[in-house]
Amino acid sequence: MGRWQPDALGRLQQAALELYAERGFEATAVTDIAERAGLTERTFFRYFTDKREVLFGGTEELLALFTDAVAGAAPALAPMDAVAEALRASTAFFEDRVDHSRRRQAVIDANPSLQERELHKLATMAAAVADALRGRGVGDPAAILTAEAGVTVFKVAFARWLGDSDGTDLGTLMQQTLDELRSVTQSPPA
Known part of the structure; x- marks a missing residue:
């Protein structure tokens, strides 16, 4: 990962919405969302319990x-x-x-x-x-x-x-x- 960037939560939400629109919800993995946001999967799980909760946070x-x-x-x-x-x-x-x-x-x-x-x-x-x-x-x-x-x-x-x-x-x-x-x-x- 590169240099720290602010708003990890917002970036994860944005990345998830983009990927859900591009690939569909079922075809998108947590790893994909974290990668698109420039974060780790571990960071994703600091904010959300699963990929559904990005939409219901x-x-x-x-x-x-x-x-x-x-x-x-x-x-x-x-x-x-x-x-x-x-x-x-x-x-x-x-x-x-x-x-x-x-x-x-x-x-x-x-x-x-x-x-x-x-x-x-x-x-x-x-x-x-x-x-x-x-x-x-x-x-x-x-x-x-x-x-x-x-x-x-x-x-x-x-x-x-x-x-x-x-x-x-x-x-x-x-x-x-x-x-x-x-x-x-x-x-x-x-």
Whole structure:
């Protein structure tokens, strides 16, 4: 290896995305990723447990954003409004990451085992949000329903953001999707 270069984590993530796009996820080995990044395989394993985790490495940070926002929301807010606070807070995680997120999602969409991992991540998020709502005194099934609805809003808005070509920001899409959910739960005016 040559002279030390900064941002090993970022270089590993970049190398993995490039290789997954070029060769496919299954055909890419950890050794290939480390080599492309100019690092050793040992360095790779300092950051990730396996090659899937390159795509899911920020899960804990995103979960913390969600749960902290729900827990810290004003006590008088309705459960769905507390989740709306979490949706707004989550947009900070994705600032300046639209290209990375699109490339990441393309890799996930092309691989069923990664799709399964993504669904597991979303289920974990829903469970954590439900726990945060319970911490606010929301009982079941309301905590579960609200958390699942919030994660669905996140998922739909995120997909819209990745496919959006006019540059609408994620926060706006989160709010529009939440408003759409609310509109389908209300009776039309008489």
